[in-house]
Amino acid sequence: MKDSQAHLLAYSYDATANFQAMPDLVLSPKNTEDITEIVKICAKEQIPIVPRGSGTNLAAGTVPNQGGIVLLFNNMNKILELDKENLTVTVQPGVITQDLSIYVEQNGLFYPPDPSSMKISTIGGNVSENSGGLRGLKYGVTKDYVKALTFVAPDGEVMKLGGKLAKDVAGYDLMSLLVGAEGTLGVITEITLKLIPLPVTKKTGIAYFNSMEDAAKTVSAIIANRIIPVTLEFMDKGTIGAVEDFMKIGLPREAEAMLLMEQDGNDEQVDEDIQKMIAIAEENGATSAILAASEKEADILKTGRRAALSALSRKRPTTILEDATVPRSEIAKMVKAIQEIAVKYDVQINTFGHAGDGNLHPTCLTDVRDKEEMERVEKALEEIFQVAIELGGTITGEHGVGEMKAPYLEWKLGASGMKLMRNIKQSIDPQNIMNPGKIFAKEMKKRLVIHNG
Amino acid sequence: MKDSQAHLLAYSYDATANFQAMPDLVLSPKNTEDITEIVKICAKEQIPIVPRGSGTNLAAGTVPNQGGIVLLFNNMNKILELDKENLTVTVQPGVITQDLSIYVEQNGLFYPPDPSSMKISTIGGNVSENSGGLRGLKYGVTKDYVKALTFVAPDGEVMKLGGKLAKDVAGYDLMSLLVGAEGTLGVITEITLKLIPLPVTKKTGIAYFNSMEDAAKTVSAIIANRIIPVTLEFMDKGTIGAVEDFMKIGLPREAEAMLLMEQDGNDEQVDEDIQKMIAIAEENGATSAILAASEKEADILKTGRRAALSALSRKRPTTILEDATVPRSEIAKMVKAIQEIAVKYDVQINTFGHAGDGNLHPTCLTDVRDKEEMERVEKALEEIFQVAIELGGTITGEHGVGEMKAPYLEWKLGASGMKLMRNIKQSIDPQNIMNPGKIFAKEMKKRLVIHNG
Structure with missing residues (x-):
């Protein structure tokens, strides 16, 4: 039974520590038509929809924090077409990233984005999160490879955006808006990706x-x-x-x-x-x-x-992986700041990451059961966000905003940027049924005042 | 006098044949603050604003078809910073594309987008049109190089989006939405571009x-x-x-x-x-x-x-340059179709373009004064759009929609895509003061029924 308590529980959390909420139902549609039907019912009944790939999200982006339906793509996991002439591959969202990567390499082609979770993450999840990876410095991130999308809007209308085209300026770049929208603007049901020749x-x-x-x-x-x-x-x-x-x-x-x-x-x-x-x-x-x-x-x-x-996660009960990102020139400053912040709040933070893109992964080893320590951890992470922004960086380079970072998003975008984003969300999903409670927080955290030097 | 009839006349048209309309005023702001003031007044008085680079637009995108203010960037044409560590250059919108290109190459760096008009086009125009060029096949188009924008929204609010970052997923990709929006969502006042090492x-x-x-x-x-x-x-x-x-x-x-x-x-x-x-x-x-x-x-x-x-433009009084674009695999079919369409409507069409990206430039040599011929030209061009779409292509690869192609945009995006775009436009520019009458047409052309084979 898809609505047994055990089954629902399995989809009440993702890879993010300390976030959990029960869905009301978990569905595994087979095609775009199924999803259209589901979305239309949800639109009528105002039921939240949370699209979910493999749940490797690190910002609580796939936790159903307002209940509703968790939409799985395990029945939509086919590679549909490899087009060797136009160098594209068309897939359903549930294809595992590494499976796609191996498949195209067997054909002498290359899909560069390689998020660390690629062994289990899905392409649909990668597109919704605009996932990065180790090869981002030279080859860019997921959005640089998305050529076409089939998309079910929050009113159930199906759209085909883009094409196997190197150039297309027919109207607003809706595709880039959907890539990285974390499922808050609709459901992506088919994806065409650009490939390049496999390096020798x-x-x-x-x-x-x-x-x-x-x-x-x-x-x-x-x-x-x-x-x-x-x-x-x-x-x-x-x-x-x-x-x-x-x-x-x-x-x-x-x-x-x-x-x-x-x-x-x-x-x-x-x-x-x-x-x-x-x-x-x-x-x-x-x-x-x-x-x-x-x-x-x-x-x-x-x-x-x-x-x-x-x-690292074997060291303490809880691991919180951050991805504050700064201009490449500021890496030394950022790493030093992270070390000082760890000392200041007496928390254990180790850092690894993509040095070439300034995309750092300060990783906090802690224990969610220790409330006092968790308060210090939260303060330390807030200060890391703040320093990243002061250095011209961002609160998230490749993990997304989700529920976890939503209260900090205004630090990066300002009130006017938030307003612009809210207007767009409202115009596309006026009932707020698509992954509600993500990206947009009810309350923003107050910006920290840090005395440097 | 900036509002003399001769001066206004000079900004009543762009590089597009057969489109003209007088502005009420032409302004040359000096900085973002000037533009903020202008936008605030225009918002209050509901005056249209048409941002204009060098007017090389080929889709009537910079013709002030509802009057109002033409905003020039000739006083905002400075290269502000070359950052050799982060490989970025920051410029005002009025910088000439080729000047930028030469400048960064003198520093051993490379800005790949090279629209054919680069000798006179501005970077601001390139960003607003998401311009392509000859090197698009290997290096992509303008949007692939935009890292940060300063932007004045239609209510006069100033926003700084993006940064010198290889990865940034903090919220919706507002920057990609603005790139290629043809000035319909606000005014871009500063641009940071990604550079790459100059090939040996x-x-x-x-x-x-x-x-x-x-x-x-x-x-x-x-x-x-x-x-x-x-x-x-x-x-x-x-x-x-x-x-x-x-x-x-x-x-x-x-x-x-x-x-x-x-x-x-x-x-x-x-x-x-x-x-x-x-x-x-x-x-x-x-x-x-x-x-x-x-x-x-x-x-x-x-x-x-x-x-x-x-x-080609020396051959007949009027030249209409199109940029129907198809998947690379369909180029032969598309070129053949263009030749047949030219014969069918007895019009002169020559084709050149970017074969590697399927971006064709069928160029119609005609005479706007000959109404009967112009009707045949219009029918021929409509049929070219239609065939491009049937081959999985688009009505414009790199020139933009402007006023000229607006009636055909629904052929590519469908009614649902148009609705989504209208909702976004309405949410950001509810008074429709930003380059009104572009991208969104009052009436859509009926889709043609073509019997192939």
Whole structure:
């Protein structure tokens, strides 16, 4: 029974700590027509609809906090078409990201967005969250690959937006509005993605540092040298230790920071860029900077980086993963601020992330059962958001706003930006049935006053 | 005097044939604050505002068809900041596209969007139209490079959207909504653009064909061979002849079609791709396929291609340049359809354009004073739109909707898409003061019934 208590309970939470609410019903439609019917009934009866992929959301974006229907896509998980002439793939929303990635690579093509959750996340979820990933620096994020969408509006009308087109300026960019709207504007039921030719080769360099500053200087110097690597990932000491505990791959626990520097392309380009990056790391104080001995070794290291969250989450009962993002030039300042904030509030925060895009993942290890500690954690995270914004950054680089960050969104967008967004939401979903309570908070948090220096 | 009749007349039209309307006033604000004041007064008095760059618009997007104020950016034409660490440039809207392009290249960086009008068009115009260009196939269009905007909403509120960020999912993608909104949602007053490292080298191949089909087959085969060239431009026989008349650069008038195939990157990649493309052209029936002897020769040929519109426009009193766009796989069908439509309505249409992205520029040579001919021209263009849509394409790839294509927009978006767009426009500009009469037509054209085959 889809409405048994046990079944409903399974969809009362997602990957976000400390958020839970029961849905009234969980449905698994088979096609766009099913969804149209569901939406029309919900529109008539004013029932909330929460579209949900695999529930890997880290901002409580798929928690049904006003009850209603959780819409699953496990029966809409087919790859519908690979178009080798136009370099597109058309899929249903429930396709697992990694399955798609492997499928197109078997055909010599490449779908670059690679959120860390790609083994279990769905493409539909990625589109609704505009997911990023490790390769964002060179290849961009999910929205850069969405070419066409089939979409059921909150009144049940079906729209086909976009096409297999390199250029299309026929009206407002509705597609970009829907990508990253976190299910608050309607239900996406079919997705056409752009593909690119699979790069011929790739290589990975690894560098260890005695200080985060040296790692950050290396990142800046790589970009200043006109190299745009496919990934430029970093982990701090605590993360390195946690990954080593978890995976036993021989990482040096004494290092303060580690950079993974990967380049893809043709042989000449890859060799040149990797050698240059290793040299730049050495010039900027790396204690060790080497080329991964083999693709296997590189894969082990990348798997280690992808496992950072799992590794850290074994340390304490509760893990809160943030994704404050700053301009690349401000990474060193941001990492330093995070360390100071952790000390100030006496909380445990380890940081890893996508150094090349300034997309940091400060990860707070805590225990939701300890109310006093949780209050300090919340204050620390608020201060991290505030510093990110002061450095020209944002409260979320790739995880989305959901319910968790909604009270902070005005810090980034200002009252006028919020008003513009509310007007758009109201104009498309006047009854507020589409994933209500997400992005738009009832009350905004007051902006912090921080005395720097 | 800015309101002299002669001055007003100069801003009563843009590059679009057959559209004209007098503004009541032409203003040249100096900064965002000036624009805020103007917008507030216009909001109070319900006066239309038409933002205008250099007026190169080809869809009557900057014709003040309901009077009001034409807003110029000639006093807001400064490059404000080049940020070499974050690879961004921040400009006022009035900067000429080519000036920006040259400036960043002198600093070893690259701003890829290159609309054919780039010698005179402004960045503000490019952003409002989401302009494309010759390099769209490999590098995308203007929207792919907009990182931050300062924006004055129709109520005079100023917003700063985005940032120097590789990733940002804090709320709806308002920036993408404004890019390509053709000035109908507010006034953009400052723009931060993403830059990339300048490719080390580039080379150009030229191929001539006895038939458009062979040229189209070559385009498909290039992509199917996993090559994404920086430009893949074509001209038909009539265009080749017109360019040769105009520029005397030695083009073979007898060729039915010409392809310009340019690749950039590192030496190895460029050599490999160019040689492959030349071989593919030969395999697909090119009568001649060679590497441009020098960069100078390549530049002459590219200048010839960029001059196609000017060259054709010398042939008859009126030139109507279209930009129906189809999936790359449908180019041969589309070009054939255009030729048949020209015969059917006895009008003169030459086609050139961006073959790699399916973005065609069928160009109708006519005379607006000949009412009977103009009726046939209109019917021919309508049928071209219709065929483009039937092939999975769009009515405009890079020129925008403006006033000219507004009556056809529903053919692409459907009634539900139009409703969604109207709701958004209404929610942001309830008084309809921002470039009124553009994108949204009072009456839609009836969709044609075409019997194919």
